[in-house]
Structures are given as C-alpha cells and as structure tokens.
Amino acid sequence: MGYALAAALDDGFLAGAPRTGFAWLGAAAAAVVVGAYGTGKTYAGVAGLVEPFRDRLVTAVVDRALRRGDPAAVSRLTHQTEIARDAFAGLVMVARSFVFTAAGALTGLFLLAPPLLAVVVPPLVLGLALFLVTLRPLARRQEAYLAADEALAAGFGEVFAGLRDVTAAGAEPRVRAEAGALTEAALQASRALARWSVARVVALAVAGQLPVVLLLAVAPWLLDRGVTAGALVGALAYLTQSLMPALQNLVHGLGTSGSRLAVVARRLTAPSRTPGAAAAPGSPAPSSEAPAxxxxxxxxxxxxxxxxxxxxxxxxxxxxxxxxxxxxxxxxxxxxxxxxxxxxxxxxxxxxxxxxxxxxxxxxxxxxxxxxxxxxxxxxxxxxxxxxxxxxxxxxxxxxxxxxxxxxxxxxxxxxxxxxxxxxxxxxxxxxxxxxxxxxxxxxxxxxxxxxxxxxxxxxxxxxxxxxxxxxxxxxxxxxxxxxxxxxxxxxxxxDGADTACGDHHELLARSPLYRDLMGEDADGAHGSQPSPGSHPPRPPRDADRINPVPRPGLAGDGGHVVAHRPVGQVQAVGDLPDGRPFRGE
The missing domain is CATH 3.40.50.300 (P-loop containing nucleotide triphosphate hydrolases)
Structure with missing residues (x-):
C-alpha cells in the first residue's frame, strides 16, 4: 500500500502523469482485495489448530474430574475451555497478521528509502521489548484475577443456595463479612491487573505512535537527503494504516488473550495424579514396614x-x-x-x-x-x-x-x-x-x-x-x-455406633451379640432357624438410631435382624435378610 501511494505521487500526480497515478492507486486497491481474500482463507487453517486444542483441554478437564472429583470441573468445562479456545484463535490470528504486516511494511520502507528504517525501527523494537518484559507479571496478575473471580463465584453460589439457612441461623453478619472479604480480594486483583495494563499502553505508544512523531520531526532532514515527498507519504501510510493497527492487535492480543490463555491453559492442564501413577518427585517410596x-x-x-x-x-x-x-x-x-x-x-x-x-x-x-x-x-x-x-x-x-x-x-x-x-x-x-x-x-x-x-x-x-x-x-x-x-x-x-468389634468369624460369634444376629446364629453357633432359650442380644434396647435389637425366639418372620420401634421408613431387600425370607410379606 505505501509503495503504491509513493509511486502514485512521485511517478504520477507530482510528475504530471495522472493516469500513472490512478494506475498505482488501482494496484493498491487490488492489493487490499487480494489481502482480504488471503485473510479469509486463513480461518480454515486456524480452525484446524484451535479445535484439536480445545478437545485436548476438554479431555484434560474431564479426566481430572473423574479421577479427583474436581469441584470446579463444570466451570472449567463450560467457561474456561471456551476462553482458552477463543484466546488461542485470536492469538494465532493477531500473530499471523503482525508478522506478515510488519515484514511487508519494513520491506516497503526499505524499498522506498533505507533511511526511513533508521527512524522507524529503533522505537518499534524498544516498544516491543518493553511490552515483552511486562508479559510475565501481567500473566501473574491475570491468574490472580481469575482465581479471585473463581473464589467469588463459588462463595456467592454457596450463599445464594443457603439464603434461607443463613436467615434462619442469624448468620447474616458472618456471611456478610466473608462475602465482603471475597469481594475485596477480587477488587484488589482487578486493580493490580489494571495497573500493569498501563505498561501495555506505554509500550504501544512507544512502538506505534513514536515512529510517526519522529518521522514528522525529521521530515525536513530526510527531504534534504533525497527522500521524496511520495516516499514520506508512503512511509506514513505504512505506519498508520498497516503497522500501527497490527501492533495494536498484537499488544492487546498478547497482553489480554495471550496472558489469559497461558493462565487458563495451565490451570486446565495441570497434571493430576492418578491411581497407579508414579509418585511425585521427592515423595517417599512405599514403606514395607508401614501397614496397608x-x-x-x-x-x-x-x-x-x-x-x-x-x-x-x-x-x-x-x-x-x-x-x-x-x-x-x-x-x-x-x-x-x-x-x-x-x-x-x-x-x-x-x-x-x-x-x-x-x-x-x-x-x-x-x-x-x-x-x-x-x-x-x-x-x-x-x-x-x-x-x-x-x-x-x-x-x-x-x-x-x-x-x-x-x-x-x-x-x-x-x-x-x-x-x-x-x-x-x-x-x-x-x-x-x-x-x-x-x-x-x-x-x-x-x-x-x-x-x-x-x-x-x-x-x-x-x-x-x-x-x-x-x-x-x-x-x-x-x-x-x-x-x-x-x-x-x-x-x-x-x-454398631460407639460399640465396634473386630476379629475373625468365630471370635465375633462368641463375643458380639450383634454379629450373631447379623449371621443368624446363636452364641453356640446354631443357626437362627433353631430356637434358642432366652433372648439375644441380652442388652438393654438402645435408641441412637431409632432401632432396637430383636428379642427372640417367637417373632414371626424373625431372622435375627433388627426392627424399627417407630414406623418403618425403609424396607430392606429380601435378599439382605439373613434367612432370605420376606419380613411380614414385604
């Protein structure tokens, strides 16, 4: 575009040949059409990169959810993976655009007049270096912001789900304080991210706008050394119409989408330990002396x-x-x-x-x-x-x-x-x-x-x-x-609640009345179908779970199990009873 404008001025309109000028303008317009067509064709290639990337993220999220019960799996699957996909697609597009635009603009400046590069390249490199230096701290602030946002969403989700309980228990002051702390943490994270975003604006000004100012400032010096007016106009076109928009897209893309992509992808693909995976570095090896x-x-x-x-x-x-x-x-x-x-x-x-x-x-x-x-x-x-x-x-x-x-x-x-x-x-x-x-x-x-x-x-x-x-x-x-x-x-x-017993089958038959009832056997090992004298277990009824031991023999359908001393709320499956028979026909 810049080269065509310079040629249209120097070889066309300023030289008294308007047809040549219009021909170069037509060539510039045709170049814009060809460039738009090429940009459109890149989207298919971007889709071929982005969709497999998203599929791998979804696989990692689901794998972690199944192996470790990740409580944030729904948010990661429905929200963060889409952020990562969109950020990755945008990053690929702005990076492609900047690389080709910058290469074309710098080549065009060199063809117009090599001294133009001495004016444009130093501030461009300085601004890009300043921007790259701020990427890492910007990514850390972005991660802190996302973590605070997750905590805020989770905290308020719990509060909204339990508003009735909060009111009933009189817990409004406590909940207000906890919610306020989460909100304040999210606010501070947002402010820290905004402060570091200022550095991005400064880098953009140095790399994108300072070259234009310098070019205008040294224009008389360049004209005295043989740089034509058309070359200056073409250089300004390269800077304002090509390089600066591509640079803005790159800075905003890397600074926002790039840091967000790095943070979200790291959180989504953090390795999860699975049963059978090797122990983490530094963890002790299984001890043969420790019990299982x-x-x-x-x-x-x-x-x-x-x-x-x-x-x-x-x-x-x-x-x-x-x-x-x-x-x-x-x-x-x-x-x-x-x-x-x-x-x-x-x-x-x-x-x-x-x-x-x-x-x-x-x-x-x-x-x-x-x-x-x-x-x-x-x-x-x-x-x-x-x-x-x-x-x-x-x-x-x-x-x-x-x-x-x-x-x-x-x-x-x-x-x-x-x-x-x-x-x-x-x-x-x-x-x-x-x-x-x-x-x-x-x-x-x-x-x-x-x-x-x-x-x-x-x-x-x-x-x-x-x-x-x-x-x-x-x-x-x-x-x-x-x-x-x-x-x-x-x-x-x-x-059995507070009363537990451990041993082998024969030991427990001898000393655990509940175990004898569950096994359907008497203290001497006789099966429950044979009546035994007296009642078992010979303990007073307990009421911790509204369940009392069954005195036997003599109860119809008794298999040495337990009965509720209030209305039955749950019926055991027939096969779960020791004698395998229905209890009163259920």
Missing amino acids: LRLRRVSFAYGEHADPVVRDLDLTLPHGAHLAVVGPSGVGKSTLAGLIAGLLRPGSGAVVIDGRRADTEAAAARRVLIPQEAYVFSGTLAGNLGYLRADTVPEEELRAAAEALGMTELVGRLGGFGAPLAPAELSAGERQQIALARAYLSPAPLAVLDEATCHLDPAAEARAERAFARRPGGTLVVIAHRATSARRAGRVLVM
Missing part, C-alpha cells in the same frame, strides 16, 4: 452438632489382609469407605494408607474404591478396563483378569476387548463386573469394595472377592451386604 491401612482414633460426624457416625475407631490392617465390614444399615459402613478413600476427612484422628495420610495424592496412588453404582463410559471395553493404568494393558492381562473375575462370557458376548460399549445397554451387574475388573487391573494395592457386588449373584460375588484377596501384595476391604462376605474374610469389623 491404619485408623488412629478416627471420628466423623455429618455436621458440627450431629452425633458421630464413626467414633474413636482404631484399626490396623497389614499388607495382604482381607477385612469385611458389617453392621446394620445406616451405621456408617459407607462413611468408613469414604474416609479410607479420602473422599471424607475425619473430624479427629488420622487415616493413613501405607504410611501416607488418606487425603494426599501419594495415598491416592495406593488405593482404589469401587462404589455400589458402577461407572462405565462410552468407549471400548479395553479402554474401560485399563482406565486406571498409565500404560496400555496387554490383551493377555485383560484375559487373565476376565478369567479371574468370571466375566469371560461377558467379554465374548460384547464382542471382545476392542468392542465399543454402550453403557445404557448393560445391566447393573455387568457394569459392576467391568468396574471390578478395572480396579483389579489397577496397580493400587488397597482395594475398597463398597457394596460393589450387590447386583451380582452370590457365586459371582464370592469369585470376585477371592480374586481380589489373591492379588499379589493386595489388601481388600469389603463393605459387606451379605453374611457370606464376612465368612470369607480373614478379619471382620462389626460397626
């Missing part, structure tokens, strides 16, 4: 004023142990599983896995939890089974796991390990088998089965538990829903 699991006076309650579900529990499991946890419904068995898995934090005491606290990433690599509701995602069967492994699981190992867990027939019916899965077409029991095999193949030595076999028949359940118990160096904790699980375990933990 240790609970030291652990207490937990669902609320500040609620009765503890787990109270002062001490438990030590060596490597290779097989523990079954039994007790009435609602007594805290799943709560214990959550404490071991690090999903819940004890109110007091400590949960330690292989020498590491349960809420650390080092402990997360040493355990795997299989909940009652098994999760199967769309993909191949091999992808589901090997999800907790850092490497690709060989097919021989997949077949061995399927054989150990009794799911060879299921693998054949699905079409092999490479077959795609449709989770909605699987039964609850089939999903549980796949989740069990996934945990079986994971390198985590401690496996916690929280009623993870409730949809399997007793034979399949027994086979799965035996397979986990035989894992080399493996430790198994089973939250049992059938009495047979306790019979198979080497140790049994009977949870």
